[in-house]
Amino acid sequence: MRLAALLTACALLAGCVADDPVVRFDAAQTVQATRDDRVAKPLFEAVTRPTEGGPAAFGGHSRGCAAGSVPLAETGPTWQAMRLSRNRFWGHPQMVDMVQDLSRAAVRAGWAGLYVGDLSLPRGGPVSGHASHQIGLDADVWLYPVERLNLTRAERESLSAVSMRRASGAYVNDRWTQAHMQVVKAAASDPRTTRIFIFPGAKVAMCDAETGDRSWLRKVRPWYGHHYHMHIRIACPRGARGCVDQDPPPPGDGCAEARQWQANILNPPPPDPNAPAPRPRRDLTMADLPGQCAAVLASPSR
Numbered sequence: 001m002r003l004a005a006l007l008t009a010c011a012l013l014a015g016c017v018a019d020d021p022v023v024r025f026d027a028a029q030t031v032q033a034t035r036d037d038r039v040a041k042p043l044f045e046a047v048t049r050p051t052e053g054g055p056a057a058f059g060g061h062s063r064g065c066a067a068g069s070v071p072l073a074e075t076g077p078t079w080q081a082m083r084l085s086r087n088r089f090w091g092h093p094q095m096v097d098m099v100q101d102l103s104r105a106a107v108r109a110g111w112a113g114l115y116v117g118d119l120s121l122p123r124g125g126p127v128s129g130h131a132s133h134q135i136g137l138d139a140d141v142w143l144y145p146v147e148r149l150n151l152t153r154a155e156r157e158s159l160s161a162v163s164m165r166r167a168s169g170a171y172v173n174d175r176w177t178q179a180h181m182q183v184v185k186a187a188a189s190d191p192r193t194t195r196i197f198i199f200p201g202a203k204v205a206m207c208d209a210e211t212g213d214r215s216w217l218r219k220v221r222p223w224y225g226h227h228y229h230m231h232i233r234i235a236c237p238r239g240a241r242g243c244v245d246q247d248p249p250p251p252g253d254g255c256a257e258a259r260q261w262q263a264n265i266l267n268p269p270p271p272d273p274n275a276p277a278p279r280p281r282r283d284l285t286m287a288d289l290p291g292q293c294a295a296v297l298a299s300p301s302r
């Protein structure tokens with residue numbers, strides 16, 4: 001409806017450059033100061049509303065920002081957003097749709113729905129506790145067998161997530177069920193999804209349990225942490241200029257790699273004496289982000 005109105009306005013005015021957020025942000029990029037050493041995270045965390053205009057993702061999942069984000073409703077028929085005080089329930093409309101679709105798959109798996117953790121800040125950008133979640137195309141979904149969807153705001157702040165791992169993530173524990181695998185499989189089978197991050201023991205458990213088509217396992221990637229929730233990453237939406245996709249995962253089901261992770265947890269390899277010292281992670285500055293992100297920060301709120 002809104003798009004139709006916009007298109008009509010464009011036709012009447014013979015051009016709608018000023019109404020096109022992508023064009024507007026692209027124009028801003030060319031006039032942005034070349035050095036902007038402000039640390040980006042506190043700037044993005046301080047903004048409480050998204051920009052006006054249509055959705056756009058600038059940069060990559062771990063280095064970017066987002067315009068025109070929409071909120072995941074705090075409560076839907078098959079989901080509840082958690083930790084509302086963080087104001088991280090914003091995303092690209094495709095991310096929000098994907099989470100809602102997945103919550104219906106969770107019902108088919110026998111749960112009441114999903115508890116949904118962080119998506120992105122209202123304008124994306126760097127956010128505490130995550131390397132990614134910067135362009136509205138990442139979402140954390142709790143690995144929690146949901147039985148009720150009437151949590152109060154206070155309960156959503158305080159309810160403890162439940163870990164699914166044992167042996168430091170080499171294996172799943174006895175809370176892991178068939179339903180978990182069904183939900184992960186549904187998330188990985190969604191064509192919008194490019195990767196699911198989950199602890200190695202869960203991937204190995206699913207590698208062992210899958211007796212049919214294994215193609216969905218390719219998107220399920222073993223990673224550190226991620227035993228209270230899985231992380232869903234979706235692709236840049238079609239036609240999203242300025243959005244940078246990660247390379248696809250290597251071909252195959254990735255099960256051998258997951259088993260290697262598992263083996264390394266159980267029997268850690270000796271440290272490589274020739275390994276370079278780890279570089280301390282530096283806060284991203286505005287100059288590290290795509291130029292559009294300064295305009296995204298400064299843009300009027302919806």
Ligand SMILES: [Zn+2]
Pocket residue numbers: 130133138139140230231232
């Ligand atoms: Zn995440």
